[in-house]
Amino acid sequence: MCASNEVISCAILIFLGSQLVGGSDLPLKCATGLITGRLGSSVVLPCWLSPPLDVKAMEIRWYRPDQYSTPVLLYLNHKVMTDLQKERYRNRTSLSLREENSAGLKGGDVSLELKNLNMGDRGTFHCFVSGDKAYGSCTLTLNLTALGSSPVLSLQPQGDQVNVTCRSCGWLPKPRVEWKLSEQKIPGPGGLLFSQEGELTCVQSWVLLSPSRSGPITCSISLPGGEEKDGHVDIQNILCLKHGGGPWKAISAVSTLAAVALAAISIYFYRKYKTGYTAVKKGQEAEETAYPNPNMEELRKAAVSITLDDTRTCPGLMVKNKLVRDKEGVADTHREPGFPYHLSVYGRNSFSSGRAYWEVGLISPNIPPKTSWLIGVTKASNDFTENKHDDMTPSKGFWFLYLSKQTGLRVNTEPEISLPLVSRPESVGVLLDYDQGELSFYNVKEGICLVTMKTKFQGQVLPMFNPGIGDEAPLKILDTAGPSAVPAEGASSPTDNSVKIP
Missing domain, CATH: 2.60.120.920 (SPRY domain)
Structure with missing residues (x-):
């Protein structure tokens, strides 16, 4: 009787195992929601079997929609095959771990690492795993962002004010711009323009300020997720250069790096082209005073x-x-x-x-x-x-x-x-x-x-x-x-x- 019970138990285990491995589907899961990667960097697309199952002897195929025969990555016969791989993905893909404590293929982790992301990588990816009799598939979507260039500030005299312009390119998606004076938000820029450079966005924004305004002016350009790049400039009083240059508005350009560096940079530029200049005292209206050009x-x-x-x-x-x-x-x-x-x-x-x-x-x-x-x-x-x-x-x-x-x-x-x-x-x-x-x-x-x-x-x-x-x-x-x-x-x-x- 005992031996008979052991035979029955053994048969049940064999049946359950055949249902898991030999059934119509493998329990394959993909990460839900958008996966976001940075243009030019790397990203891992999570895909795994749950409950875990050793897939080292199975076929693993990552492919784009309608491109099953030219996969992003193909793992077969215990190795990655490159013969059928789509050319644009060669040397950019590998099987990876979705988390540090993952057991890899032995634990059913078939996640894909995609390197050197470019605009063509946006969209849907299919994850497919196949055994002798069972298979499983799921899809996920990759979104890309791009953090643009550091803002370049330019300053141009405009009447009795200074036009401070902030420019940056290489953003994805369209960024937002915020101006601050001494850490206080400036309500609304004087202008805001967007333009396309290929599939990336350029932005230009400007404000008009009195040259008597003191404190750092900050132009912050940021992505919806909060990542940003800043440019800083400080408009100070007009100075007379000791070597006979006449009065120039002093502009101190600083960044986070420059603030801790020995080089604190002050910029002086002329207000009126080749003519006299106006001295401005802090908190007062401009006094019309002419100064000579450099000797x-x-x-x-x-x-x-x-x-x-x-x-x-x-x-x-x-x-x-x-x-x-x-x-x-x-x-x-x-x-x-x-x-x-x-x-x-x-x-x-x-x-x-x-x-x-x-x-x-x-x-x-x-x-x-x-x-x-x-x-x-x-x-x-x-x-x-x-x-x-x-x-x-x-x-x-x-x-x-x-x-x-x-x-x-x-x-x-x-x-x-x-x-x-x-x-x-x-x-x-x-x-x-x-x-x-x-x-x-x-x-x-x-x-x-x-x-x-x-x-x-x-x-x-x-x-x-x-x-x-x-x-x-x-x-x-x-x-x-x-x-x-x-x-x-x-x-x-x-x-x-x-x-x-x-």
């Missing part, structure tokens, strides 16, 4: 003779005496988007104190002014060939003004500030006041200050030049040094050529 001859009293260092240059540059330009064909081979920051050359002169002034020519006879260039200074220890654009910031020891065909005139603050450009400069003057922590740029022909960066220099700094690509005109170091100038010595390294100006 260029006074600036030239601090002139130095800059020599280009052809021993530290990019192979794509041609350096001859005081001229530098891109070599023939470089414009055709430069396929990276944006400005070619690596095409830079240093000056042999290094500075660790005092004041120094030099001028850079951006035009040649019968040739229009250059459309792209970069002029500034850098820490002597920096190597531009090893730095990406994101690393070329004041907190990393780079300070420069640059003109790009794509983005216009900008200064490399954190975040970058876009400056108003009436006409392309024919020559740019650079005044380095090491002790005061100021680097100023001038439109020499018009006799105006374009911008002043205020920071704290440490160690030796070198002049830095980049001619851009594709222009007919080269970039030329002009001879502005008079009898009082400090000439560059013929040393082969910046360390041996430190110039100190009394």
Whole structure:
């Protein structure tokens, strides 16, 4: 009797097992609701058997609607098969774990990891598992988001106010914009525009503020889920630059990174083009007071003779005496988007104190002014060939003004500030006041200050030049040094050529 009962129990277990494995369906489950991934990153699409069942000997197939025969991923005969896999998913997919304590295939976890997400990955995915006699399937939907670029702020005088504009691209879905002044929300922007860049969204917003308003102005651009990127700017009182630049509105551009870095950047720009300026006192109406433009001859009293260092240059540059330009064909081979920051050359002169002034020519006879260039200074220890654009910031020891065909005139603050450009400069003057922590740029022909960066220099700094690509005109170091100038010595390294100006 006992043996007979054991046989019956055994038969029941065999029957139940056959119902689980040999029935019409496997108990396959997919995550419910939208699965959201970030454009360019990775995501796991959860799919599993419940109750758990070892699927190592089964077929696992992930595919898109109506694409069963060209799967996203196919696991068969204990391995991933790539022969039938859709080309666009090769090297981007793998079986993964839906949670850390998952037992993987042994526990019925057949989740898919999809890497380097792109816009074509949005939509429905089918998860299919098949045994000898049973199968199961379920579907889930993948949604994508994209966190756009860091906002770029630009400032433009507009009557007695300052137009602060915030721009950013690369968002998905359409973001929202919020302005704050000293952490207090500004009710409603002055303007808001959206545009499409492919399938991603660009946004531009602006506010009009009095130059007497103090405190940080913040432009926050965010996704519906709360992820955001901020840009900050501080409009301060008009200042008279000590080197004769006249009064300029001071704008301090800061970000979370810059706030903790040594480089606190102050930006000065002119209010009225080439004419007088208006002094504004905090809490008062504007007083009409005219100030002179910079005295260029006074600036030239601090002139130095800059020599280009052809021993530290990019192979794509041609350096001859005081001229530098891109070599023939470089414009055709430069396929990276944006400005070619690596095409830079240093000056042999290094500075660790005092004041120094030099001028850079951006035009040649019968040739229009250059459309792209970069002029500034850098820490002597920096190597531009090893730095990406994101690393070329004041907190990393780079300070420069640059003109790009794509983005216009900008200064490399954190975040970058876009400056108003009436006409392309024919020559740019650079005044380095090491002790005061100021680097100023001038439109020499018009006799105006374009911008002043205020920071704290440490160690030796070198002049830095980049001619851009594709222009007919080269970039030329002009001879502005008079009898009082400090000439560059013929040393082969910046360390041996430190110039100190009394």
